Amino acid sequence: MSTTSANVTTATVEKKPSRRRRMSDGRPRSIFAIVVMVLLCLLWTMPTLGLLVTSFRTREDAASTGWWSALLNPITANWTTANYSGVFEGQDMGTGFINSLVVAIPATVIPIMFAAFAAYAFSFMDFRGKDLLFVSIVAVMVVPIQVAFAPMLDILGPRGLGISGQYISVWLLHTGFGMPLAIYTIRNYMATLPRTVIESAKIDGATHFQTFWKLIVPMSVPVIAAFAILQFLWVWNDLLIAKLFLNSGNATVIVQLQQLLGTQGQGAELLTAGAFVSMVLPMAVFFALQRYFVRGLTSGAVKG
Amino acid sequence: MTARSVETTSGPDPTESREISAPRGADPVKLGIGIVGMVAVAWLVGNLFLAFAYYPEWFANSKILIGALALVAGVGGAYLFFLFLNMAVEGLPERMSEKATPYAYLFPGFGAIALMLLYPTIQTINYSFANADSTEYVGLQNYQDIFGSQEFRDSILNNVLWLLIVPAVTVAIGVVVAVLADKLTPQGEKIAKSVIFAPMAISFVGASAIWLLVYAFDTTGLLNAIWAAFGGDPVAWLNTSTARLNSILMMVILIWLQVGFAMILLSSAIKGVPEDTIEAARIDGATELQIFWQVVIPQIKGTIITVFITVLILVLKVFDIVYVLTNGNFKSNVIANLFFNRLFADDQAGQAAAIVVILLIAVLPVLWYQVRHFREEEAGR
Structure with a gap:
């Protein structure tokens, strides 16, 4: 013993x-x-x-x-397998799945475009207020998104533009909410790129716009991939924004799953199948691209 | 790669021109095209996106078509916008151009942040002093109401418990897993890490559905089966507020989701600990435990704090799990869920705003720490 x-x-x-x-x-x-x-x-x-x-x-x-x-x-x-057929026929999760895709892909790609330019400016340009502006990004990352709900419902809802319930409102919100982390992550990676590359491109007469597209974007692919995976998972798995800003016809799988969770008795058996359907794609993305994700996560955060 | 990009360059060289020729003057044509182009792209893309919402029948009511068009228009539009923006900036006199370019590159990103985070923050603070439908100012009434409500005080207490338990336990398990995985064969380490990391891809709602099977109130629940093996009767776990048991059980779900993230960062930090520091301690006769506490931990302290803060921020805003599992009943409410119910179930916009303001105040120390930590890191870069 x-x-x-x-x-x-x-x-x-x-x-x-x-x-x-x-x-x-x-x-x-x-x-x-x-x-x-x-x-x-x-x-x-x-x-x-x-x-x-x-x-x-x-x-x-x-x-x-x-x-x-x-x-x-x-x-x-x-x-x-009746639970799975029930989820697709009775609960219309097929539509939810498409909704999730239509919400998640543009909401992943669009913020990266904007963030990469801002990150470039922070990494390779000198200007007044640079420090203050970047610190404000660090600060804004911590702000809870709950602050945005009531004011944004006013702007996007019937009292404002009247686009609440449509995909565009969710694309817009995810672009805004994802932006601070996107700029922060991409900038931290770009700051590790050798500045001499930029200097020599400048001496060769390349403009910032050319340097950005031809040199910096190709060199930043690892961090862009890592952030894209993170943002995709976050948008796909989000409940709050999708629930508040999408009408029932545009509801994502996560919103449908949340509604299933409230079901008792008849239909309760669909919950497990529904949960699995909602997990399949993010799991596949995650496992297929795990290598990039881990590399991006660790290169950005483990330095200091 | 560089050589070809150079040949396509238009316009004078910015570095040489300063020495050889006089600074480049304004180019009104470029400036004009740039500004007109920017406005046109913004107008077109904006209207296209509005058309998706207002007239879906133009797009055959097809979700996939709308999604695909949005992707193309979003990415293409952003590219064209920056192209014209760049052109406009280059059309400015050289001195001004160099000064304006960085702000031009920052503008779209900061515009999104200003519209969707800064403006709402100010507006929410404003609403917190107004009545239930934000039509009239009521002073500090909302704050008096929420501090006077037992539910709010319960929520604060629960949030404090979440904050005390979840980040610390997540980091602790993360460190243990990272250290032990490092001792396995490379193959074993890879598999073990994948398994622990996998829940990171699962939504809070999905995780709640998964753990509902563990916490089920009858004998079909895993926890009740284990409980019964020790001679207990089935318990409705999520309804049990004794010692805040239901809150703690929901914390387990969040820990289960987040340990993988903690482990990945900590593991890479542990692998970065120089081997000779460990070897030196070993020669001095230190045990593995002493090496761990006195050599490894001090060297990964920075990462531990980073992970701790990240999880802490997440916990402050915890909502989904509580919302779907108990909706705050049985004394398990948290601030984010209370806010949601005040705003949408009770139609109390003023009180809801006041709750968010409290949440904002609660994150201020974290925010201050983040900024300070960032500055230290930059100084050492």
């Missing part, structure tokens, strides 16, 4: 590295790390696994037993 517990604590093991098995790269193998990480990974996947399993169970089954019992007796359990 005492020997097993001694093996599990790192401190004890580390004192005698010679007697331990080593990994292929020569570092000592840590049993403690393996055990804890396996447990954590199980803990982290368990809830999502439960959702996935439940989404294929009938309502009667899901209401009477836990999802793990279906997984333990896969043959006797009643499996069904």
Whole structure:
């Protein structure tokens, strides 16, 4: 008993590295790390696994037993894909999915255009008030978006332009709300680019506009990709803005899912399938582009 | 790449011209075309976007067509706008042009921020002194009302709990995961990190749906199954406000979502700790735990603070999870949810604005810290 517990604590093991098995790269193998990480990974996947399993169970089954019992007796359990067809036919989540795409793609791309120019000015130009203006970006990043709801509903709603409920109002709001972080992130990356490149382009007679498009944008692709992923996830997963500024015909999957969450009894079985539908695309984007995302996140934040 | 871009350059060289010839004068044609072009692009794109909203039938009521056109018009329009903006600025006399270019590049981005963040902030502060439908000033009445309400005080208490627990626990688990993942094989580390990072792609609403299966009030819930294994009767967890249990259970969801983000940043910081500092400590006979606390942690302090502040800002505004799971019932309300209900369910715009102002005041210390931290970082750059 005492020997097993001694093996599990790192401190004890580390004192005698010679007697331990080593990994292929020569570092000592840590049993403690393996055990804890396996447990954590199980803990982290368990809830999502439960959702996935439940989404294929009938309502009667899901209401009477836990999802793990279906997984333990896969043959006797009643499996069904009816929840998924119900979500697309009854709840019209197909339309919601398209709405989410139509909202998220322009709301991701447009702010990057504006932010990249501003970031260029902050990185490679000297002008009066530069410091103050950039500090104001840092400050505005912290402002809660709740401040904007009532005033923006006045401007965009029937009392103003009357475009509340349409995609454009959401594109506009996400452009504004994403802008401080976009400028901040892209500028932090551009500031690490060698200034000599800009100087030599200037001596060769290139204007700022040419330098921006031909040199700086290609060199900034990693950070632009990272911010694009972050903004896409944020817009796709957003509930507040979509709920307040889109009419029911333009509702995104997240808004539809929130409405499903309020359902009790009949239709409650659709919730799990709906949740899964809303997660598929961001998950795919995330895993496909994870490398860029991680690189962008760490290059921007871990410096000081 | 540089050579070709140089050949296409038009206009005199800005650096040489100063020495050889007199400064370039104004070019009214360029200036004129630029200004007219800017206005035309803004007008066209603006009207096109309004047409999407007012006359969807022009676009065959097709969402996909509207989305695609918006993307093309948005990106193309922004490109053309900057092109004309640049032309106009270049049309100015050289001295003025050099001074105006940076402001021209900043203008669209700052315009968006001013319209959607700065103006609303001022307007919200203004509304907080007005009545329920913002038609008449009522002085400090709204502030008296909200501070007098038990619900507001409960929300503040809950928010403080969220702030005390979530960022600290997230950072702690993030550090543990980052350190332990570093001890695995490269393959194992990659898989483990992906698994922990994955919830970052899930929405707060989706995460709530996922955890609803864990917290279900009957025996189909995972937590109740575990509870029953220890001999307990099924509990309606999210309705249980004893010791703010329901709030804590909702915090677990946010921690589950955010640990991946913390781990990624912390892991890259830990990998940046110089190996020889650890080796030196090891030779001096330090245990792994001593190395961790006295060598690794001090060197990643900066990243720990960055992650802590990022999660802190997120927690201050926590809304979705509470809104969909309890809507603030059973003593689990938070400020952002209280604001939402005051504004939309109770039609109390004035009180809602006052709540946001309180939230704004609450973020001021964070804001001050952020600015100070940024200045220190810039000084060391």
